[in-house]
Amino acid sequence: MNEFTNTADHSTEAASVEPSLHEMLNEATEWLQYSRGVTATLSDLVHGADTVDCKQMSLSLDAIAAMTHAALHLVSEAHAQWHRARALQPRADFRTCRDEAAAR
Template sequence: MNTSQRQSMDDGLSYHADPGATPHDLMNEATEWLQYARGLNGLLADLIHESDAMDCQRVALGMEAIGALMRMGIHCMAQAHVRMCWGQAG
């Protein structure tokens, strides 16, 4: 992940946006975060389907991780949108 400009998120997560990153770079990074979330979601679904007894605490942790990855992807996408708008205005 790019690091330079720290931006705080609601639940204590932070995202470090590179001030020099292009909207294209940020869109690629957003896609990467969302693919991680998708992969974790698939893994969690498979584990639930194959399990006789579910560990609710671990399922909850997995779901929280998916949410965090999705928030990171959404934040990257928002940054890309802002930078595209700035580029068009300038």
């Protein structure tokens, strides 16, 4: 899971500690911001260029894809962690407004 995460301390004590939901979502946001920044920069370079180096363009697009993939992976992990935590909570904690109104 730490394939994409930078948030976890890589010491031996923290190696077994899973990053929090909040940390994973923050890091996913960072990856998406990096991806957006590289996309904007690449777009500006292409618009201002007379010619485009297809090999460099391909490498840049691969980098954008990798950053986006990292963000999606983190969001997926955070979503799974949220479901695991929710499954451990007593069902009463997840009552809906309709359930509460019916109980009155």
